[in-house]
Amino acid sequence: MRIDSIFTFGGAGAQERPLRWRRLAGMSVGLVYLFFPVMDIVTGEVTGARAVWGALGLIAYVACFLTTALVPKEYGESTPLTYGSMGGATLLAVGLPFLFGGGWLTLPIYTTVIYSMALRPAWALLGMLVMGAVVALVGLLRQHDPAGTVVLLFQVVTLGILFMSVRNTRMLMLQLHQARDEVARLAASEERLRIARDLHDLLGHSLSLIVLKSELAGRLAENGAERAVTEILDIESVARQALVEVRDAVSGYRQxxxxxxxxxxxxxxxxxxxxxxxxxxxxxxxxxxxxxxxxxxxxxxxxxxxxxxxxxxxxxxxxxxxxxxxxxxxxxxxxxxxxxxxxxxxxxxxxxxxxxxxxxxxxxxxxxxxxxxxxxxxxxx
The missing domain is CATH 3.30.565.10 (Histidine kinase-like ATPase, C-terminal domain)
Incomplete structure (x- = not known):
C-alpha cells in the first residue's frame, strides 16, 4: 500500500510538495462533518466525563488527520508517522461512534474521504467498505434512525467515489506536467545534439581550409612570394565566415x-x-x-x-x-x-x-x- 497524495488542491505538477496552506484549504472542506459531534458536546447531549473524553477524542482525531495530511514528504512517498496517524484516525472513527452514536457517525464518512484522497483505488475501496460496515453496525446497535443510517451509508459511497475521482484527476494532471517536463528535457537534449552536429560540420570544413591555406601561405612566405599575403587574407576571411556560421548555427537561423x-x-x-x-x-x-x-x-x-x-x-x-x-x-x-x-x-x-x-x-x-x-x-x- 502506498499513500499517493493528500488533498493537494491547486498548483498540480508545479511542485511535488504542495504548500501546506493549500493542503489545509483542501482539508477544511471536509471539516464540516465535525459539526455534528461538536454540537452534541455544546448542546449538552453528551455531558460530564463523557463530554470530556468526547472532546479529547475529537481533538485527537483532528490531530491524527492533520499529521496524516501535513507531514512533509515527497509526492508519492510515505513515512511510518503517516501510516501511524492514519491508523489512529481510523481507530477513532470506529471507536467514537460506538461510544457516542448519533452525530458521531459522521467520522467514518470523513475518514472515507481521507482514504479516497490518500490511497490507491483498491485500498480506498476497502476502507470505504469498512467505514460503511461501521456506520451500518453502529446504526443497528445504537438503534439509530434507519432512514438516517441509509443516508449516511449513501454518503460514504458517493463521497468515497467522488474523492477517488478527484484524486485520479490530480494524478493525471501531475503525470501530464511530468510528461511536459520530459518533452522539454528531450527537446533541450535534441537541440544540444543539433548544435554539436552543426558545429562539427561547420568547423570541420572551415578549419580544414584554414590549415591548407596556412600551409600554402607558409611555403609562399618562405619563397618570398607576394601571393602569401593574399592567402593570409583568405585565411582571415574564412575564419570570420566560420565565426558567423557558428553563431548562426547556435541561434538556429543558418540557411x-x-x-x-x-x-x-x-x-x-x-x-x-x-x-x-x-x-x-x-x-x-x-x-x-x-x-x-x-x-x-x-x-x-x-x-x-x-x-x-x-x-x-x-x-x-x-x-x-x-x-x-x-x-x-x-x-x-x-x-x-x-x-x-x-x-x-x-x-x-x-x-x-x-x-x-x-x-x-x-x-x-x-x-x-x-x-x-x-x-x-x-x-x-
Missing part, C-alpha cells in the same frame, strides 16, 4: 544552400590542388532538399580535403520527378583507410530522417559518396 556550399567546396578543394568539376541537372531544388544537399556537399568536400589528397573531384547533382541524387567522386587515397566518422554518421542521420539514403565507400577511381533524397521531402515543405 545552408547548395549553391553556396558548392562554391565553398570548389574554393577549398582548388586551394588544396584538386581539380573540381561540378555538374547540375534538373529543375531548381526545393528548399528542404537544397539545404540537405548543402550539408552533404560540405561533408563530402571536408572528407576529400582531410583524407583523399585527390587530384580530381567530380560533384554531380541530378534532380528528377522521383528523387534528387548527389554524387561526389575523387581519385584520392581516402578509400584505403575508409571508416565512417562522426561527420558521415551525422549526415546519414539527417538524410535518413528525410526518408533518403546515403552510400559511401571505395569505387574504381578512388572514393565515392552518394546521397539520394526523395522528391516527397520537397513537397512537404
Amino acid at each position: 545552408r544552400g547548395l549553391a553556396g556550399e558548392l562554391d565553398g567546396a570548389r574554393a577549398a578543394l582548388e586551394a588544396a590542388g584538386t581539380q573540381v568539376t561540378v555538374r547540375l541537372a534538373g529543375t531548381p531544388l526545393p528548399d528542404a532538399v537544397d539545404g540537405l544537399l548543402g550539408w552533404a556537399v560540405r561533408e563530402g568536400a571536408t572528407n576529400v580535403l582531410r583524407h583523399a589528397r585527390a587530384a580530381r573531384c567530380e560533384i554531380t547533382v541530378v534532380h528528377d520527378e522521383e528523387a534528387t541524387v548527389l554524387e561526389i567522386m575523387d581519385d584520392g587515397r581516402g578509400a584505403a583507410a575508409y571508416g565512417p566518422g562522426s561527420g558521415l554518421s551525422g549526415l546519414t542521420e539527417r538524410v535518413e530522417a528525410a526518408g533518403g539514403a546515403v552510400a559511401a565507400g571505395p569505387c574504381e577511381t578512388g572514393f565515392a559518396l552518394r546521397v539520394r533524397v526523395p522528391r516527397a521531402v520537397g513537397s512537404r515543405t
Whole structure:
C-alpha cells in the first residue's frame, strides 16, 4: 500500500510538495462533518466525563488527520508517522461512534474521504467498505434512525467515489506536467545534439581550409612570394565566415544552400590542388532538399580535403520527378583507410530522417559518396 497524495488542491505538477496552506484549504472542506459531534458536546447531549473524553477524542482525531495530511514528504512517498496517524484516525472513527452514536457517525464518512484522497483505488475501496460496515453496525446497535443510517451509508459511497475521482484527476494532471517536463528535457537534449552536429560540420570544413591555406601561405612566405599575403587574407576571411556560421548555427537561423556550399567546396578543394568539376541537372531544388544537399556537399568536400589528397573531384547533382541524387567522386587515397566518422554518421542521420539514403565507400577511381533524397521531402515543405 502506498499513500499517493493528500488533498493537494491547486498548483498540480508545479511542485511535488504542495504548500501546506493549500493542503489545509483542501482539508477544511471536509471539516464540516465535525459539526455534528461538536454540537452534541455544546448542546449538552453528551455531558460530564463523557463530554470530556468526547472532546479529547475529537481533538485527537483532528490531530491524527492533520499529521496524516501535513507531514512533509515527497509526492508519492510515505513515512511510518503517516501510516501511524492514519491508523489512529481510523481507530477513532470506529471507536467514537460506538461510544457516542448519533452525530458521531459522521467520522467514518470523513475518514472515507481521507482514504479516497490518500490511497490507491483498491485500498480506498476497502476502507470505504469498512467505514460503511461501521456506520451500518453502529446504526443497528445504537438503534439509530434507519432512514438516517441509509443516508449516511449513501454518503460514504458517493463521497468515497467522488474523492477517488478527484484524486485520479490530480494524478493525471501531475503525470501530464511530468510528461511536459520530459518533452522539454528531450527537446533541450535534441537541440544540444543539433548544435554539436552543426558545429562539427561547420568547423570541420572551415578549419580544414584554414590549415591548407596556412600551409600554402607558409611555403609562399618562405619563397618570398607576394601571393602569401593574399592567402593570409583568405585565411582571415574564412575564419570570420566560420565565426558567423557558428553563431548562426547556435541561434538556429543558418540557411545552408547548395549553391553556396558548392562554391565553398570548389574554393577549398582548388586551394588544396584538386581539380573540381561540378555538374547540375534538373529543375531548381526545393528548399528542404537544397539545404540537405548543402550539408552533404560540405561533408563530402571536408572528407576529400582531410583524407583523399585527390587530384580530381567530380560533384554531380541530378534532380528528377522521383528523387534528387548527389554524387561526389575523387581519385584520392581516402578509400584505403575508409571508416565512417562522426561527420558521415551525422549526415546519414539527417538524410535518413528525410526518408533518403546515403552510400559511401571505395569505387574504381578512388572514393565515392552518394546521397539520394526523395522528391516527397520537397513537397512537404
